Amino acid sequence: MRISELQEKTGLKAINEYRDREVEGVYISDMVSDIITSAKRNSILITLQTHKSLIAAANLVAAAMIVIVKGRKPSDDVVELATRTGIGLFTSDLDTWTFAKRLTQLGLE
Amino acid sequence: MNSCRHEWFMCNLRHGFLVVEGCWECGARLSFFSAEPVPPIDEYREGRHFWFYMGSFQSVKFDLECRACGMIAGLDDVNGLMLSDCNDPNCQVGALVNQQSSGSLVYVALCADSTHPMGRCVSSGGIEALNQYFNRNLEGLGRKVVVVPCVLCNSIDKCRGTVIVDVGLTEIE
Numbered sequence: 001m002r003i004s005e006l007q008e009k010t011g012l013k014a015i016n017e018y019r020d021r022e023v024e025g026v027y028i029s030d031m032v033s034d035i036i037t038s039a040k041r042n043s044i045l046i047t048l049q050t051h052k053s054l055i056a057a058a059n060l061v062a063a064a065m066i067v068i069v070k071g072r073k074p075s076d077d078v079v080e081l082a083t084r085t086g087i088g089l090f091t092s093d094l095d096t097w098t099f100a101k102r103l104t105q106l107g108l109e
Numbered sequence: 110m111n112s113c114r115h116e117w118f119m120c121n122l123r124h125g126f127l128v129v130e131g132c133w134e135c136g137a138r139l140s141f142f143s144a145e146p147v148p149p150i151d152e153y154r155e156g157r158h159f160w161f162y163m164g165s166f167q168s169v170k171f172d173l174e175c176r177a178c179g180m181i182a183g184l185d186d187v188n189g190l191m192l193s194d195c196n197d198p199n200c201q202v203g204a205l206v207n208q209q210s211s212g213s214l215v216y217v218a219l220c221a222d223s224t225h226p227m228g229r230c231v232s233s234g235g236i237e238a239l240n241q242y243f244n245r246n247l248e249g250l251g252r253k254v255v256v257v258p259c260v261l262c263n264s265i266d267k268c269r270g271t272v273i274v275d276v277g278l279t280e281i282e
Contacts, residue, residue, distance in 0.1 A: 033124065033275050051276055056273050059254070060216070060246065062246040085212055085252065
Protein backbone atom coordinates (compact mmCIF):
# COMPACT_ATOMS: atom_id res chain seq x y z
CA MET A 1 0.00 0.00 0.00
CA ARG A 2 1.26 3.48 -0.83
CA ILE A 3 1.37 6.34 1.66
CA SER A 4 -1.22 8.37 -0.26
CA GLU A 5 -3.67 5.44 -0.25
CA LEU A 6 -3.13 4.91 3.46
CA GLN A 7 -3.72 8.60 4.11
CA GLU A 8 -7.02 8.44 2.27
CA LYS A 9 -8.20 5.28 4.01
CA THR A 10 -7.31 6.40 7.53
CA GLY A 11 -8.09 10.11 7.34
CA LEU A 12 -4.57 11.14 8.31
CA LYS A 13 -3.64 14.81 8.09
CA ALA A 14 -0.43 15.40 6.12
CA ILE A 15 1.68 18.22 7.52
CA ASN A 16 4.49 18.20 4.97
CA GLU A 17 5.24 17.51 1.35
CA TYR A 18 6.36 13.91 1.22
CA ARG A 19 7.66 11.40 -1.26
CA ASP A 20 4.89 8.89 -1.95
CA ARG A 21 6.11 5.30 -1.67
CA GLU A 22 5.10 1.83 -0.61
CA VAL A 23 4.89 1.10 3.10
CA GLU A 24 5.87 -2.36 4.27
CA GLY A 25 5.37 -2.55 8.01
CA VAL A 26 4.54 -0.77 11.22
CA TYR A 27 6.66 0.16 14.21
CA ILE A 28 5.40 1.83 17.38
CA SER A 29 7.81 3.61 19.71
CA ASP A 30 8.35 6.85 21.61
CA MET A 31 12.09 6.30 22.06
CA VAL A 32 14.61 7.19 19.36
CA SER A 33 17.11 4.73 20.88
CA ASP A 34 14.57 2.02 20.15
CA ILE A 35 13.64 3.34 16.70
CA ILE A 36 17.24 3.45 15.51
CA THR A 37 17.84 -0.16 16.53
CA SER A 38 14.51 -1.78 15.65
CA ALA A 39 12.43 0.13 13.07
CA LYS A 40 12.70 -1.14 9.50
CA ARG A 41 13.05 0.45 6.07
CA ASN A 42 9.74 1.60 4.51
CA SER A 43 7.92 1.29 7.81
CA ILE A 44 5.16 3.42 9.26
CA LEU A 45 6.40 4.85 12.51
CA ILE A 46 3.70 5.63 15.08
CA THR A 47 4.71 7.84 17.98
CA LEU A 48 3.74 10.51 20.48
CA GLN A 49 7.06 12.30 20.04
CA THR A 50 7.43 15.50 18.05
CA HIS A 51 11.10 16.45 18.40
CA LYS A 52 13.81 16.77 15.76
CA SER A 53 15.75 13.76 17.05
CA LEU A 54 12.81 11.63 15.91
CA ILE A 55 13.31 12.68 12.27
CA ALA A 56 17.09 12.26 12.54
CA ALA A 57 16.57 8.65 13.67
CA ALA A 58 13.72 7.89 11.24
CA ASN A 59 15.92 9.03 8.37
CA LEU A 60 18.69 6.59 9.33
CA VAL A 61 16.31 3.62 9.25
CA ALA A 62 14.60 4.92 6.08
CA ALA A 63 11.13 4.97 7.59
CA ALA A 64 8.54 5.87 4.95
CA MET A 65 6.23 7.93 7.13
CA ILE A 66 5.67 9.07 10.70
CA VAL A 67 2.26 9.29 12.31
CA ILE A 68 2.10 11.48 15.40
CA VAL A 69 -0.93 10.45 17.40
CA LYS A 70 -3.26 12.14 19.91
CA GLY A 71 -3.33 15.35 17.90
CA ARG A 72 0.17 16.44 18.85
CA LYS A 73 1.87 18.86 16.47
CA PRO A 74 5.60 19.20 15.72
CA SER A 75 7.32 22.56 15.40
CA ASP A 76 8.15 24.13 12.04
CA ASP A 77 11.83 23.08 12.11
CA VAL A 78 10.80 19.44 12.61
CA VAL A 79 8.38 19.64 9.68
CA GLU A 80 11.08 21.27 7.53
CA LEU A 81 13.57 18.51 8.33
CA ALA A 82 11.04 15.78 7.52
CA THR A 83 10.31 17.49 4.20
CA ARG A 84 14.02 17.58 3.35
CA THR A 85 14.26 13.82 3.87
CA GLY A 86 11.04 13.06 1.99
CA ILE A 87 9.59 11.29 5.04
CA GLY A 88 5.86 11.82 5.27
CA LEU A 89 4.77 13.47 8.48
CA PHE A 90 1.15 13.02 9.55
CA THR A 91 -1.01 13.66 12.57
CA SER A 92 -3.94 11.71 13.88
CA ASP A 93 -6.33 12.60 16.68
CA LEU A 94 -6.57 8.90 17.55
CA ASP A 95 -4.49 7.28 20.28
CA THR A 96 -1.75 4.80 19.39
CA TRP A 97 -3.79 1.66 19.93
CA THR A 98 -6.83 2.84 18.02
CA PHE A 99 -4.73 3.96 15.08
CA ALA A 100 -2.73 0.71 15.09
CA LYS A 101 -6.01 -1.26 15.00
CA ARG A 102 -7.00 0.68 11.87
CA LEU A 103 -3.76 -0.39 10.24
CA THR A 104 -4.28 -4.06 11.05
CA GLN A 105 -7.81 -3.82 9.61
CA LEU A 106 -6.17 -2.62 6.40
CA GLY A 107 -3.87 -5.63 6.41
CA LEU A 108 -0.75 -3.86 7.65
CA GLU A 109 1.28 -5.41 10.46
CA MET B 110 42.53 -7.06 2.89
CA ASN B 111 38.85 -8.00 3.32
CA SER B 112 37.04 -7.95 -0.05
CA CYS B 113 33.62 -8.72 1.46
CA ARG B 114 30.75 -6.41 0.51
CA HIS B 115 29.62 -6.30 4.11
CA GLU B 116 26.02 -6.86 5.10
CA TRP B 117 26.01 -5.18 8.47
CA PHE B 118 23.49 -5.72 11.21
CA MET B 119 23.46 -4.30 14.71
CA CYS B 120 24.83 -6.46 17.50
CA ASN B 121 25.87 -6.06 21.15
CA LEU B 122 23.06 -3.60 21.89
CA ARG B 123 23.56 -1.80 25.20
CA HIS B 124 20.95 0.56 26.62
CA GLY B 125 22.03 3.25 29.06
CA PHE B 126 22.79 6.94 29.37
CA LEU B 127 24.95 9.33 27.43
CA VAL B 128 26.47 11.42 30.25
CA VAL B 129 27.99 14.80 29.46
CA GLU B 130 30.49 16.47 31.79
CA GLY B 131 32.25 19.80 31.60
CA CYS B 132 35.51 21.04 33.11
CA TRP B 133 35.30 24.03 35.47
CA GLU B 134 38.93 24.90 34.68
CA CYS B 135 39.19 24.89 30.88
CA GLY B 136 35.64 24.52 29.55
CA ALA B 137 36.34 21.17 27.86
CA ARG B 138 33.52 18.70 27.53
CA LEU B 139 33.60 14.96 28.05
CA SER B 140 30.95 12.38 27.36
CA PHE B 141 30.70 8.74 28.25
CA PHE B 142 28.18 5.96 28.12
CA SER B 143 26.88 4.63 31.42
CA ALA B 144 24.96 1.37 31.65
CA GLU B 145 24.11 2.08 35.30
CA PRO B 146 20.39 2.32 36.15
CA VAL B 147 21.03 5.87 37.40
CA PRO B 148 23.71 7.96 35.65
CA PRO B 149 26.60 9.17 37.87
CA ILE B 150 26.53 12.88 38.74
CA ASP B 151 29.63 13.22 40.96
CA GLU B 152 32.21 15.97 40.47
CA TYR B 153 35.83 14.80 40.40
CA ARG B 154 39.36 15.94 39.62
CA GLU B 155 41.36 14.20 36.87
CA GLY B 156 44.76 15.67 36.09
CA ARG B 157 44.30 19.32 35.14
CA HIS B 158 40.51 18.91 34.73
CA PHE B 159 37.77 19.27 37.32
CA TRP B 160 34.75 17.59 35.78
CA PHE B 161 31.17 18.44 36.67
CA TYR B 162 27.94 16.83 35.53
CA MET B 163 26.15 18.71 32.72
CA GLY B 164 23.38 16.31 31.84
CA SER B 165 22.44 12.84 30.68
CA PHE B 166 20.16 11.36 28.08
CA GLN B 167 18.82 7.88 27.59
CA SER B 168 20.69 6.34 24.68
CA VAL B 169 21.93 3.14 23.09
CA LYS B 170 25.26 1.76 21.97
CA PHE B 171 25.82 -0.98 19.44
CA ASP B 172 28.38 -2.66 17.23
CA LEU B 173 27.97 -3.84 13.66
CA GLU B 174 28.49 -7.41 12.51
CA CYS B 175 28.69 -8.65 8.94
CA ARG B 176 26.30 -11.46 8.02
CA ALA B 177 28.55 -12.54 5.16
CA CYS B 178 32.02 -12.73 6.72
CA GLY B 179 31.35 -12.46 10.46
CA MET B 180 33.55 -9.41 10.90
CA ILE B 181 32.58 -7.17 13.81
CA ALA B 182 33.05 -3.42 13.59
CA GLY B 183 33.37 -2.35 17.21
CA LEU B 184 31.83 1.03 17.91
CA ASP B 185 32.90 1.43 21.53
CA ASP B 186 34.44 4.77 20.61
CA VAL B 187 31.10 6.12 19.34
CA ASN B 188 29.12 7.81 22.10
CA GLY B 189 26.38 9.14 19.91
CA LEU B 190 25.31 10.44 16.53
CA MET B 191 24.46 14.06 15.82
CA LEU B 192 22.60 15.31 12.77
CA SER B 193 24.60 18.36 11.74
CA ASP B 194 22.94 21.71 11.05
CA CYS B 195 26.30 23.40 10.53
CA ASN B 196 26.68 25.60 7.48
CA ASP B 197 30.02 27.21 8.29
CA PRO B 198 32.11 26.87 5.11
CA ASN B 199 35.26 27.16 7.23
CA CYS B 200 34.36 23.98 9.13
CA GLN B 201 34.94 20.67 7.36
CA VAL B 202 31.57 19.37 8.55
CA GLY B 203 29.80 22.58 7.52
CA ALA B 204 31.45 22.43 4.10
CA LEU B 205 30.26 18.83 3.69
CA VAL B 206 26.71 19.81 4.69
CA ASN B 207 26.75 22.56 2.07
CA GLN B 208 27.92 20.10 -0.61
CA GLN B 209 25.08 17.60 -0.12
CA SER B 210 22.28 17.25 -2.62
CA SER B 211 18.69 17.68 -1.52
CA GLY B 212 17.64 15.16 1.13
CA SER B 213 21.15 13.96 1.96
CA LEU B 214 22.24 14.65 5.51
CA VAL B 215 25.50 14.68 7.44
CA TYR B 216 25.74 12.94 10.81
CA VAL B 217 28.65 13.45 13.19
CA ALA B 218 29.83 10.42 15.17
CA LEU B 219 30.68 11.73 18.63
CA CYS B 220 33.66 10.34 20.51
CA ALA B 221 34.30 10.69 24.24
CA ASP B 222 36.49 13.79 24.35
CA SER B 223 35.39 16.77 22.30
CA THR B 224 38.80 18.45 22.65
CA HIS B 225 40.67 15.51 21.08
CA PRO B 226 43.81 16.11 23.16
CA MET B 227 45.52 12.96 21.84
CA GLY B 228 44.23 13.44 18.30
CA ARG B 229 42.10 10.29 18.65
CA CYS B 230 38.49 10.14 17.54
CA VAL B 231 36.12 7.51 16.18
CA SER B 232 38.07 4.91 14.17
CA SER B 233 38.05 5.08 10.37
CA GLY B 234 36.82 1.46 10.27
CA GLY B 235 33.87 2.37 12.47
CA ILE B 236 33.00 5.38 10.33
CA GLU B 237 33.16 3.28 7.17
CA ALA B 238 30.90 0.60 8.67
CA LEU B 239 28.34 3.17 9.86
CA ASN B 240 28.22 4.73 6.40
CA GLN B 241 27.75 1.35 4.73
CA TYR B 242 25.10 0.25 7.24
CA PHE B 243 22.87 3.33 7.12
CA ASN B 244 23.25 3.90 3.37
CA ARG B 245 22.17 0.32 2.71
CA ASN B 246 18.80 1.33 4.22
CA LEU B 247 18.57 4.31 1.88
CA GLU B 248 19.44 2.53 -1.39
CA GLY B 249 17.09 3.54 -4.22
CA LEU B 250 15.59 6.48 -2.34
CA GLY B 251 17.76 9.11 -4.05
CA ARG B 252 19.41 10.34 -0.90
CA LYS B 253 22.22 9.29 1.37
CA VAL B 254 23.74 9.95 4.75
CA VAL B 255 27.34 10.89 5.36
CA VAL B 256 28.76 9.91 8.75
CA VAL B 257 31.94 11.71 9.80
CA PRO B 258 34.04 11.70 12.98
CA CYS B 259 33.61 14.66 15.34
CA VAL B 260 37.29 15.57 15.00
CA LEU B 261 36.31 17.19 11.69
CA CYS B 262 34.23 19.82 13.53
CA ASN B 263 35.96 23.13 14.20
CA SER B 264 34.40 23.00 17.65
CA ILE B 265 32.02 20.20 18.47
CA ASP B 266 31.00 22.09 21.62
CA LYS B 267 29.70 25.00 19.52
CA CYS B 268 28.50 22.95 16.56
CA ARG B 269 24.84 23.21 15.59
CA GLY B 270 23.05 19.91 15.42
CA THR B 271 20.60 17.43 16.87
CA VAL B 272 22.05 14.59 18.94
CA ILE B 273 20.02 11.40 18.63
CA VAL B 274 19.05 10.79 22.23
CA ASP B 275 15.77 10.27 24.02
CA VAL B 276 14.32 13.60 24.98
CA GLY B 277 10.78 14.67 25.70
CA LEU B 278 9.80 11.47 27.49
CA THR B 279 8.64 13.38 30.54
CA GLU B 280 6.50 15.68 28.42
CA ILE B 281 4.32 12.91 27.04
CA GLU B 282 0.84 13.16 28.49
